Amino acid sequence: MTVTLNQAKGPEFTRIYSYGAARGEVAVPNDDLIGPIDSSDEWIRQRTGIVTRTRAVPTTSATDLATEAAREAVERSGVNPADIDLVIVGTISNVQQTPSMAAVVADRIGANPAAAYDSNAACAGFAYAVAQADALIRAGAAKYAVVIGAEKLSDIVDPTDRSISFLLGDGAGAAVIGPSDFAGISPTVWGSDGSKADAVGMDHTLIEFRDGESAWPTLRQEGPTVFRWAVWEMAKVAKQALDAAGIEAKDLAAFIPHQANMRIIDEFAKQLKLPDTVAIGRDIETTGNTSAASVPLAAHRLLQEHPELSGGLALQIGFGAGLVFGAQVVVLP
Ligand SMILES: CC(C)(COP(=O)(O)OP(=O)(O)OC[C@H]1O[C@@H](n2cnc3c(N)ncnc32)[C@H](O)[C@@H]1OP(=O)(O)O)[C@@H](O)C(=O)NCCC(=O)NCCS
Structure with missing residues (x-):
């Protein structure tokens, strides 16, 4: 072989720069849910510790929650949105299988044309997204990442189900991850x-x-x-x-x-x-x-x-x- 390829290599360390959050607008108390599942406020508090859960109004989508959380995280990070080249959304509740939430969020927060994709690891979604962003940045595949966990679980609950429906809420949390002088994210x-x-x-x-x-x-x-x-x-x-x-x-x-x-x-x-x-x-x-x-x-x-x-x-x-x-x-x- 006469030509050699360039291969990417990134910084030694990464860290989380900032967080952002968005919760559904409505606080739903246990009493609003117990009728169809023959439960009680006392049972739910004792068995789960939940007193109220936040749920979004019909016009707010999981993508809207993701956008709001990402905007706050980016603002707090001080990173120029145009320098963000990776957006990962962990979610199980995107009501459209494609396009991804991540591509839409990247555009909305001013990070177009960042690499963007959704990843389905359910309740481990954020830990998975952090692992991916950390590895991709250290490999030189990206410089600044926004990782988001975003769900509108109220779209996929059955109010008559007593196995899980009463546990679930709507919200999004985001973090900006980038290069660091010290180790800020341990092995996953x-x-x-x-x-x-x-x-x-x-x-x-x-x-x-x-x-x-x-x-x-x-x-x-x-x-x-x-x-x-x-x-x-x-x-x-x-x-x-x-x-x-x-x-x-x-x-x-x-x-x-x-x-x-x-x-x-x-x-x-x-x-x-x-x-x-x-x-x-x-x-x-x-x-x-x-x-x-x-x-x-x-x-x-x-x-x-x-x-x-x-x-x-x-x-x-x-x-x-x-x-x-x-x-x-x-x-x-
Ligand atoms: C769902 C969960 C709260 C149920 O609590 P639990 O203590 O395991 O309850 P059980 O299913 O053993 O049922 C205990 C009793 O409560 C009753 N019960 C079950 N669900 C009920 C409900 N929603 N309301 C009222 N009573 C209920 C059962 O019928 C049973 O009654 P019995 O003792 O007369 O037979 C609990 O199992 C849990 O939190 N699991 C894991 C949650 C989780 O992490 N899930 C998300 C995946 S990340």
Whole structure:
């Protein structure tokens, strides 16, 4: 071979520069949902820790929520939108299979012609997107990325379903990721277990719906199966992420798990032996479970309520339909 190719190589380190958030406009209390599922405000509070969840009005789309969150993150980052060359949206609730939400968001925030794509890793969507942006920037495939978790789950719930519908909310969380002088994102521990694909997901396909064989497909889950898997297997993944980062629980400033159930969050904290000094993301109480958006929304809120966490280490973990999981430690902006 007489010619040699150029091959890309990026900076040694990356970090999160900023977060942005958008929640559905309406706070929906438990009492508004309990009728069709024969439940109670007390049962939902005790079993899940949810008091209200945010849901978007009909005219607000998941793409609108993603745009609002991305705009805030970009504004706070100080990065010129025209310098953003990668936009990744983690989502399971885009009501159009194509075009991607990411391409539309990239254009709306002034990042056209950034590379843009959606990625479906359910409630691990944000951890997956962070892993991708970190790797792509360090490989020299992009310089500045916006990663977004965005969901309008209210479009895919059945109000008569008592397995999951009452947990779910609408929102989007975003982060700007770029080159750094120091290590700001640890190695990601991620994976999947498709043998448990039936534990949580849509109850019907679009083909079944088209052919009149089913109602509009909505989310369902085997709650106790997912609960046990989360508590046992995900606590191990969280510990592996600490090991991969080369730190211990006592080094953390914050723990930001997927907002699936307050009891799961409490169990994680116990198993990880988190000292009282570690702030824990508990956004689920008023936002509900927003799948891919839940981790960045909880991070955004923690930083708003505790600005002193800035510069500290946060362990984040997402897990959900697939089944899939992803965890890493990040330096909070
Ligand atoms: C869904 C979840 C809250 C249910 O709580 P749980 O404690 O596991 O409840 P169970 O399904 O074991 O049911 C316990 C009892 O509550 C009842 N129950 C179940 N759902 C109910 C509801 N929505 N309202 C009222 N009662 C309900 C059951 O019938 C059962 O009654 P019984 O004891 O008389 O038989 C819980 O399993 C969970 O949070 N799972 C994981 C959530 C998650 O992470 N999912 C998203 C994927 S990321």
